[in-house]
Amino acid sequence: MDFTPHLPRLQNPDLSSLEVIRGRRAVVAMGSPALLTFFCHYPSQLRITGAATTAQEVLDLLIKNKPHVLIATDHLEHGCGIDLVVQAKQLQAKLRTLLIATQPQRSQRLKAAIKAGCNGICLESRIGFGTLRAAIGAVRGGGVYIDSGLADLFRQVHADHTPLRPITQRETQVLTLVTQGHSNPEIGAQLFLSPDTVKSHIQNLRHKLQARDRTHAAVIGLCRGLVPWPDT
Incomplete structure (x- = not known):
């Protein structure tokens, strides 16, 4: 079911000005109408422009809508949320995606x-333990979020990636902030570095970690x- 026509009624009107300022459009895909309704009320600092319960509708x-962010559960009313994320990344490479795993055993x-x-x-x-807010903040800001309960799974996927050379203390600080979703200017402000210096550190990290981009380097x-893991 496409919930998009009902979004003005479902979303919290008190957050509308903040969402527009943030300017991050999001589409939400959830198999449970109850969970989808809950999420539309959730203060996520995203402007939800579409919501549905089936993969094709999403x-x-x-x-x-060409959103910046897709948030999906792995279980949908019709279709699979995991397959949807894969298709969405193929359709829009720069799309930020957050998957809410209801069936983590599907490794x-x-x-x-x-x-x-x-x-x-x-x-x-x-x-309900604050992870959703942290996950949305990191993904929306350009970082990554991996629930610590899935740490072993991520390690298996990236087990063959080892640094070409040890990374420096400063590079570790930069990488930590990238993981948390901070932009280059924000990282520079926290570490008292120029944006160009931050960019140089990230380029060095990508080379040392053999990463495709900054997100891949963070993972x-x-x-x-x-x-450190973001929720530990």
Whole structure:
């Protein structure tokens, strides 16, 4: 079911001005109408422009709305949320994706989402413990979020990635902030570095970690124990 026409009624009107300022459009895909309704009320600092319970409806919304962020549960009313994340990344490479795992035992399917570049995965059973807010903040800001309950799974996927050379203390600080979703100017402000210096550190990290991009570098850093897990 496509819930998009009902969004003005479902979303909290007190957050509308903040969501517009943030400017991050999101599409939400959840198999449970009750969970979807809850999420539309959740103060996520995202402007939800589409919401549906089936994979095909969500793909149509992605093409129509071109959002910055996709948030999906692995179980949908029709279709699979994990497959949806993979298809969405193929459709829109720069799309930020957060998967809420309701069935974490489906490890092989979750690995496919990780390899496709899923930017965050959190467990549905833990979203009441502050992890959902942290996950959305990291993914929305350009970082990654990996629930510590899925740490072993991520390590298996990236077990073959080892640094070409040890990373420096400063590079570790930069990588930690990248993982948390901070932009280059924000990292520079915290570490008293110029944006160009931060960019140089990230380029060095990508080379040392053999990473495709900054998100991939952050994931490898987490999996290799180079930076702390975000919710520990």
